[in-house]
Amino acid sequence: MPVILGPNRYGKAETRLVRVVRDGGVHHIKDVNVSSALSGDMEDVHLTGGNAAVLPTDTQKNTAFAFAGKFGVGQIEDFALLLARHYVDSQPTIHHARVEIEEYSWRRIPVSGDRQHSFVRDGQEVRTCIVHHDRDGRSTVVSGLRDLVVLNSTGSEFHGYIEDEYTTLQPTADRILATAVSAQWRHSGVSSSSSSSFGESYTEVRRCLLEAFAETHSLSLQQTLYAMGERVLTTREEVCEIRFAMPNKHHFLVDLAPFGLGNDNEVYYAADRPYGLIEGAVLRDDAPDAAFAWE
Amino acid sequence: MPVILGPNRYGKAETRLVRVVRDGGVHHIKDVNVSSALSGDMEDVHLTGGNAAVLPTDTQKNTAFAFAGKFGVGQIEDFALLLARHYVDSQPTIHHARVEIEEYSWRRIPVSGDRQHSFVRDGQEVRTCIVHHDRDGRSTVVSGLRDLVVLNSTGSEFHGYIEDEYTTLQPTADRILATAVSAQWRHSGVSSSSSSSFGESYTEVRRCLLEAFAETHSLSLQQTLYAMGERVLTTREEVCEIRFAMPNKHHFLVDLAPFGLGNDNEVYYAADRPYGLIEGAVLRDDAPDAAFAWE
Amino acid sequence: MPVILGPNRYGKAETRLVRVVRDGGVHHIKDVNVSSALSGDMEDVHLTGGNAAVLPTDTQKNTAFAFAGKFGVGQIEDFALLLARHYVDSQPTIHHARVEIEEYSWRRIPVSGDRQHSFVRDGQEVRTCIVHHDRDGRSTVVSGLRDLVVLNSTGSEFHGYIEDEYTTLQPTADRILATAVSAQWRHSGVSSSSSSSFGESYTEVRRCLLEAFAETHSLSLQQTLYAMGERVLTTREEVCEIRFAMPNKHHFLVDLAPFGLGNDNEVYYAADRPYGLIEGAVLRDDAPDAAFAWE
Amino acid sequence: MPVILGPNRYGKAETRLVRVVRDGGVHHIKDVNVSSALSGDMEDVHLTGGNAAVLPTDTQKNTAFAFAGKFGVGQIEDFALLLARHYVDSQPTIHHARVEIEEYSWRRIPVSGDRQHSFVRDGQEVRTCIVHHDRDGRSTVVSGLRDLVVLNSTGSEFHGYIEDEYTTLQPTADRILATAVSAQWRHSGVSSSSSSSFGESYTEVRRCLLEAFAETHSLSLQQTLYAMGERVLTTREEVCEIRFAMPNKHHFLVDLAPFGLGNDNEVYYAADRPYGLIEGAVLRDDAPDAAFAWE
Structure with missing residues (x-):
């Protein structure tokens, strides 16, 4: 053996x-x-x-x-x-x-x-x-960022999901959506990138991520993730693939009824664990295979 | 017993x-x-x-x-x-x-x-x-901040200290000075502070701290700490005492001579531990005693 | 596009x-x-x-x-x-x-x-x-552990390595070897494992790791890593592959000569960063391919 | 000024x-x-x-x-x-x-x-x-420990507390009690302690803490804290005061009724935040004042 x-x-x-x-x-x-x-x-x-x-x-x-x-x-x-x-x-x-x-x-x-x-x-x-x-x-360059923490205080819904015998979640038409974005994007080439371009590329990809997060009316965090990736790929031609890991940082509406108070999406409890975790890649359909693992 | x-x-x-x-x-x-x-x-x-x-x-x-x-x-x-x-x-x-x-x-x-x-x-x-x-x-209000990380890439010296049998440190006329400021400041009164004033007070104290850190040519981190406290107290009359805990986040000049290179204060190693830790209070000489412990 | x-x-x-x-x-x-x-x-x-x-x-x-x-x-x-x-x-x-x-x-x-x-x-x-x-x-089962911190206070050498223009390290015939073991091992099968066997398997793999770490006279952390993996694979037939990530937690001998003292491998500074990081897999030569990624 | x-x-x-x-x-x-x-x-x-x-x-x-x-x-x-x-x-x-x-x-x-x-x-x-x-x-010696994590899976109750308009907590006659003990104890003297005695003292104080935690049927975490302190002081004459900071690491019973299941104190959710935090000192009535702050 x-x-x-x-x-x-x-x-x-x-x-x-x-x-x-x-x-x-x-x-x-x-x-x-x-x-x-x-x-x-x-x-x-x-x-x-x-x-x-x-x-x-x-x-x-x-x-x-x-x-x-x-x-x-x-x-x-x-x-x-x-x-x-x-x-x-x-x-x-x-x-x-x-x-x-x-x-x-x-x-x-x-x-x-x-x-x-x-x-x-x-x-x-x-x-x-x-x-x-x-x-x-052969060379590959993957740029990225982590711990970019973002929050939409409205513009996020979640409903229409599978219900089974373990379902207790109520659908919602208005929730907080918050996440800490970890993203990595692969550059199509290496040689074409002059020094200045990596800097500009980073600034612009980051701006795409923030704007797409803010501008997407979200029915699920997956939809937001995809929109962020799509925005980067349609805006920045030097990027051929982008991968995300985005925790759904839950903000639970606090039930204030026992205290004789309403809560019209104003008071939230920011939970630590457990959290949703959404991971996904968005890429061009003609993106070349990566020569090396991303890790 | x-x-x-x-x-x-x-x-x-x-x-x-x-x-x-x-x-x-x-x-x-x-x-x-x-x-x-x-x-x-x-x-x-x-x-x-x-x-x-x-x-x-x-x-x-x-x-x-x-x-x-x-x-x-x-x-x-x-x-x-x-x-x-x-x-x-x-x-x-x-x-x-x-x-x-x-x-x-x-x-x-x-x-x-x-x-x-x-x-x-x-x-x-x-x-x-x-x-x-x-x-x-009786009420007391202590405002503060922590993890305000600042760095001067020059304008800091350290020399003239005690030398004993365990001294190996060389004096320097130009070093990086970096710290993560934790500061807490006690308000003279409570009733006089309208809601808006705590917000303005915070903004201005923070500005004093940053400016005094940046503007002080430093012969020791203690001197910088004191200057920061003095700046707050002479600028903001609502504050009667301020306390600091400031780690000296050491940045050591790397010896590049073995590689045939000079290092004119350009390449530093940012160390984790051990670190200096400077703690001190600055107060008005007529500051009333605090009614309660700060902690 | x-x-x-x-x-x-x-x-x-x-x-x-x-x-x-x-x-x-x-x-x-x-x-x-x-x-x-x-x-x-x-x-x-x-x-x-x-x-x-x-x-x-x-x-x-x-x-x-x-x-x-x-x-x-x-x-x-x-x-x-x-x-x-x-x-x-x-x-x-x-x-x-x-x-x-x-x-x-x-x-x-x-x-x-x-x-x-x-x-x-x-x-x-x-x-x-x-x-x-x-x-x-299809199912795969990967068991593991992390943060198993171990240290040999002798029995570790490091010499005979490449020297280039950036080499300053001195070879040593006696150093502390310390690491925090992260290990993951893949089970050959799933169905054969009764509930009790996963528990016993874990206990025994952990024992193999500790014993191989302790018993290996080490010329490099890679050698120790391999010995640990080999010990597991030759002892536990249910395991077909094991992967490690092992930081070399450096303990540097402190130079006490300036204080008129020797240091016969007695006083060490335990450094945080940077650290060596050794990653490697050991497997049976007939190990089946993993059906799924390990992550 | x-x-x-x-x-x-x-x-x-x-x-x-x-x-x-x-x-x-x-x-x-x-x-x-x-x-x-x-x-x-x-x-x-x-x-x-x-x-x-x-x-x-x-x-x-x-x-x-x-x-x-x-x-x-x-x-x-x-x-x-x-x-x-x-x-x-x-x-x-x-x-x-x-x-x-x-x-x-x-x-x-x-x-x-x-x-x-x-x-x-x-x-x-x-x-x-x-x-x-x-x-x-003058010298003072305060010994201690932190991150001693302990848990009783029964033998803890909580009821009879104040109820006001913000109360929603239900009383319980059986809950998990878990905490991470931070304790510091002050030695009555310094000179009397030979080297061996600090080691023995530590071992014995730690044993007192564990045993008192385990043996106390608890109506509140405060009661447990006091019992732990009392046990140390009545057992170890070299200690004159002990201080604790003990988070109440909440374990909430999960409501499994929606899934047609009972939960007879078997399945708990271990929460992170918020947590109770109980701090207190226990001392001899003739304990001398501490010469210096504990911190």
Whole structure:
């Protein structure tokens, strides 16, 4: 009954890197979290502990810092591609690199005068990307965001669903719809994207998501999800597929009748668990297959 | 060796309440987390389990929801006072009430047309208040915020400190200074504050904190803390004391020399733990004693 | 440029359910967290919001509670299979069900007498399972655990790795090796597993993991991972594949030389981030393909 | 309107330190988290940024590591006292030191043979202590624990409480009582406690807490809290006061009647928020005043 090694990868996760650019008194910062994962000739290290094919995770951390110094950190997708290609191109034993970067957003604190080096964290949402690159020269870029928390206080209904012996839910024609959007979108190509375009692409996809969420009169969270994906794909031609994981953050109308009060959709209890969880992909019908897994 | 009951309180913590106000198609939301804690004639419940003096925590939850329906949720300080007074005034066995409220901030999603019911969570910082009220009619209001994360990419030095046999730190004339501000400020009075003033007070105190953080050339985080407190107290006459807990979120300059690179304060490693922790109070020299503990 | 719906699923996540069984004065508890996700005829709900094919997530929550009452909660794998089959078998529009359950462990508090209804949470690790079932009658069962935190204070080396221009790590012949094991193992079959066997299987796999971790003199965390997987597969014939995600929780030897002290592998700094992350699968060479994704 | 500095302290928080003791092939580990906070002549550093009185937090981190090397880490209370005294005794500008330590528990992984260096994290609860020491030679030691999660599946009632217009809760004669115990207990003296006694004291106090929780037929969580405190004080003479914060982790009986099922206290929903929160102190009637705040 022989036992064999299956898919595997290793790397340094969550290197927290802050890059400052000084343009006279005006500073710019990039605050990112870099994770790299490599795979290749890794039979030996698993079976015998021989590390001859292993580029240590410590070196991957160093490389992230060194590249940030040497090249700066522009759009996270570009920085991830730079790192991924470096690992595959420089090490024959590394056949595939995956680089994931999270970026945290900062806003300037308005200050009079020309000293511009003060910042306040802006929002809780996180911009993300996952880049794959292999020694056959194939690359994929998936951009994304998470923890974009949105709420419609009306414009959401839910009815007409299956009823079985375990049904107690009452249909509603007016509810709060709230979710924390996690979305990842795959770029059709890599080479066509200049550095500026990843930044613009992110801003515009995010705007599409917010607008479609706000503008969709929703009969189900799935409908909203699809509308958000469709909006992105019909607006942004560089995107060929988008995937969502959206919890239905339930807001339950509180029964105030025992206290002699009505509740005309005004007072809600925001529940933690359980929550609905809606996951789905929207894609072009001619989207090419992804060369690599998204994860 | 008799054993006695010491200080005690009980209540319902973290009632997550969302209040919607519909002004035609324009909606407003208040998203809060209410915690109440009561004390009074509580010997029996501790010693024998007799609950005759106990207003159940479930009822406290109901009261928060019912009051939100009946009175709306305006400024959190006002809503907390309303609840605290209710408990003490309506129940002879309750001698003291403490109400703590957190508020989460939302921003409108810009949508064309007159449907205005879509929101996106705005920032990770949380507005807070703690209100005390007792049966002698005394009240205190402490407003606050937490998780206001700020960073100066220059304008911070650290040197001239004690050196002992365990010192290895090198002095620096230019470092990143970053912290997550937790601040609580005590209002001189309660009655003088109309509803609108708590809202304006919060906005202005927050602005003072940000500006003083940004404008202070810092020789130590303590100096920055004091400057922030002083700015609030000299700007906002309704505040008589302010307390801070500010972690020094270390950003260490990465040594890139092994890679043949310089690092002119450009590439930093953002560390998690350990971190410095600076706590301090700034107050008017004629600030009245607080009637109640802040906690 | 038509846009289409891709893979999707929806369900109720994290229904926190506690089931008590009273055997006279001796109580038994099961503390679980149930998440179900369904897929099937879901075009309509995404494209038009028509919910006719949707079994609401609220009903899924109810079903979990009702089944716990009706059938009890035995081994989590069996309870998950029961739910998954129910959804697919009872609803023609549901073609596939995925049920994930986490179980939290409790230990009895020793008490004299025959009242046995007091428990204390035992450990931070969590037992898990993910079950898939579809309308073709195929089922897969993946058992697992996470947050099993283990540490070897010696018996770990790391050297002989690739050195490049970004290498600064020094080789070591004696280091702490610590990780938080997340492991998932796929059962070869479903029908052969009686209820008791999932419980025994879990206990024994966990024991294999701990023993292999402890007994492996490690030249790399990958080697340890493989040894753990191999131990499971050679010991437990019901398992055909096992996958790991194991962070290398770095413990750095502190340089005490500046203080005139040696440090003979005695004083370590336990770092948070970044951390190594080792992921890998070990399987039988004749393991059948998994019918469904593991996630 | 002069502004002045109020109470303040500063230090290094959360130095994660692991100390290994090698007794031949048998290793012992101590896994702790050390936080120190100092106060004294700190006017200058706040008002002008002058650091001449400041022992840097970086040095405090170094000191924790150096002391772990030099003296080992025995009982956390002793190690905290050692550090606190060092800061006050060695630095004239430091008038007061507070040292807080958390300890994480590990259990040996049973392995055959004489290699005994493998451990698995044991439980999620955390042992704690807070020590104060000042230049007048006064010291206090508060030991504690947190996240000790316990549950009684019966033996808990709740009725006879106040009913007002906001009451909807039904009285119950049989409910689940569950909580996560946070407790801190103050030692009557410091000097009398030999190293071994803090360890034994902790073990015995923890046992008292568990047993009193399990053995108390509870009419309210307050009654249970008091019984736990009383048990400690009547059993352990070295303790003069104990304080608790105990959330009432609600387990709500699920209404299965809509599904044609009864629910004889068998199926519960474990809620997250809101939760009851019971805080209280139990002390000897002749307990001396605490020299310092507990926090």
